[in-house]
Amino acid sequence: MKISPVIKKSIWFAWLLVVPVGIWITYQVYPPEQVSIGEVIPFLILMSVVAAMPLVVNNTPIFLIQWVSLAVFLKHGIFIEMVLMQVSVLTLLIRLRVPKSDIHKFPLNSLMFFIVSLFSGLLFYALGGTHGEHLSSDPYYLFLGAVYGISNFGINTIILVSIQALLFKLEGPYFGKDFIWETVTTIITFPIGFVLYELSKDMGSIALLFVGIPFASLSIILSLYYSSDKVNQFLQSASEIGHQLAERLKADEVIDLFVQKLIEMLPVDYAYILDVEEERELKLIHKVEFGEVLDPVAAPLEKGKGISGLVWAEKKPVLYNSKKEWNQINSGYIPPSAESILSVPIVRNNQVVGVLVLAANKKRAFEKSQLMIVDILCSHFAVAVENARHHEKTKENSERCALTGLYNYRYFENMLSVEFGKLQKGERDLLSLILLDIDHFKSVNDTYGHQSGNEILIELGERLSKRIGNIGTVARYGGEEFVILVPDMMKGDALKLAEQIRLLIANEPFTLLQSMDEEGKQLHVSITSSIGVATAPQDAEDSLALIRHADRALYVGAKRSGRNRVAEYVK
Incomplete structure (x- = not known):
């Protein structure tokens, strides 16, 4: 939740303009009556302890302080409650270790809780309420206490949602799990505030121990419950993620x-x-x-x-x-x-x-x-x-030729079907297929042995892969035949590419690593190839026809015409 430096400065300015002046005016209008420091300090300690034990839900601290502030307000009035609430907010933010980049949260929260204390207190007084009365003496006083508590929570919620929507530009929902937890805990703890108030009037500061210890236990129980609930949610998410990973x-x-x-x-x-x-x-x-x-x-x-x-x-x-x-x-x-x-x-x-x-x-x-x-x-x-x-x-082994490392016949036919589907859907404009066959490869095997023939196939595969790169796909089609599929290449360009490949084979002898001549030098063998080219959709309407027509160009146009040449399919 990042906000601009201008807004941060505005928050500090608003705080300086409102809070110090507002607290001073409150003191002048509603001064505390006959209050000793000894009466206030125990409440201050209790509020600080409560503030230091927030319940964090969805990274949002739930401030379980309203019940103590209710007792303070009913006993000592709006000014004492306002000052102790400001100290409690400071304690909470220090406890949460707010980083320097978020230092603006101190004046922002101080301003927010000042407004909450001010408006809920003024509403209480406007309805005829006075602090220091026994709850049992007048049911209306108990009603006013409830109004104070409800207005305190309601104003706090309205301001918080407004800050999230207007200041931090957060999108809803604003009433999520953290809001539900805060509402429930507020409902649970507000009666404790009434009990604390009544006991403090009769028993003095010792009443804070009788109420504070049970509340501390309640806070620990709620924290443990939420933590265990959160861990269970994490475990459930981990299980779901594990299944997704396995898929x-x-x-x-x-x-x-x-x-x-x-x-x-x-x-x-x-x-x-x-x-x-x-x-x-x-x-x-x-x-x-x-x-x-x-x-x-x-x-x-x-x-x-x-x-x-x-x-x-x-x-x-x-x-x-x-x-x-x-x-x-x-x-x-x-x-x-x-x-x-x-x-x-x-x-x-x-x-x-x-x-x-x-x-x-x-x-x-x-x-x-x-x-x-x-x-x-x-x-x-x-x-x-x-x-x-x-x-x-496993998939790669099933798709690759074990000798050359190129794609095999099965993979190529599947890929050709997919590419032809794209052509028919209009996702491709053209498909050019180049079919290559080594000339007189049987004589190479007979002269130098099958191992030497394999070395030639391996080196040819490397040459083709290097030349084609990412513009197409090279596969070993079977025996001494290789096939190259180039999407979106015109037939004329495919013929030029095929000619470059033919020269790449014919002009550069192949090295036989495991064969030596009479002088002990490695043998170099010159070979040639015949190549056929066909392009869809002009030469074929389906994938099988494209292969068949490239094969026809290879054997009729290249092999029968003397080999070591490139031929295109002609209808």
Whole structure:
């Protein structure tokens, strides 16, 4: 929730203009009557303790102070309540360790609670209320106390929603889980305020112990309940994320989804995944900063070096709440603005295969329970990545020629069908197919042996891949035949490309690495090729016809015409 420097200055100006002057005017109009410091200090201590124990829901602190402020107001009036509330707000913000960049929250909250105290108190007095009366003496006084409490909560809610909508430009819903929790806890604690007020009139300051201790216990119980509920939600989310990771069949997709879900779950500004390479070093393979995927450029880390290296060496997760805790460790790639860091080893078969690092610019951004959840997610992630990589390797082996490493016949036919579908839908304009066959390859095998023939096929595959690059797809079609598919290339350009390929083969001899001549030098063999070219849609209406017509051009137009030439399909 970033706001401009101009608005921050305006908040400070509004505070200076309203709060000090407003408190002074309140003192003049509603001065405290016969109040000793000894009566006020116990309430001040209780309010400070309560303020230091907020219930944090969805990163929003719930300020369970209204019940004490109710008792203070009913006993000592609006001025004392207003001053003690200001001290309590200061205590709360100090307890939350508001960073310097958010220092404007001090005057903003002070101004907000001043307005709440002022308007709810004025409403109480306008309806004929006076402080210091026994609740049992007049039911109307009890009603006014309830009006004060309801108006206090209502005005606070209206101001809070207005700030979120107008100042921070946050979109709804404004009445989420944190609002429900605040409403419920307010309803529960307001009766305690009435009890505290009555007991303090009869018993004095000792009443604060009888009420304060049960409230502290209630706060602890509510905090534990919310924490356990939040952990259960995290565990449920972790299970769902684990299933989603398992459904991905590509390692890159698994990594992207894993980091995306972590950013959605936790207040993450920076996310890094490092891979253990040959048990020697950690290499950065994935880098996300403020939701943007960046090139993972960073020097490798040794075992035991930096935060990631220590996590790798010790096989234990770490959690740092501020930069002071990790500043002496050489972190390498972590930005200097980061404060909180959560790092977890990615373990598979009891071996660390990688390290996850999450960082945030805010201090104490992560909790210990979140460390446990991330540790569980890393286990799901390790299994999902391994399965995806195994699937990719299996798929690649089924799609590739084991000898040349090029795509095989099966993959090429499937891809050609997909590309032809795009052509028919208008997503492609043209499809040019180049079919190549090595001339007299049988004599090469007979003269130099099949191993030498394989060496020629391998080198030819490398030459074709290098020449075609990203403009098309090269596949071994079978035996000594190769096929090249080039989308959106006109037939004339495809013929020029085919001629360049023919010259690339004919003019550069092939090296036989395992064959020597009589002088002990490696043999070089010159070969030629015949090439046929066809283009859809002008030469074919379907994928099989395109292959058939390129094959016809190869054998009729090139082979029968003397070989070592390029021929196009002619109807």
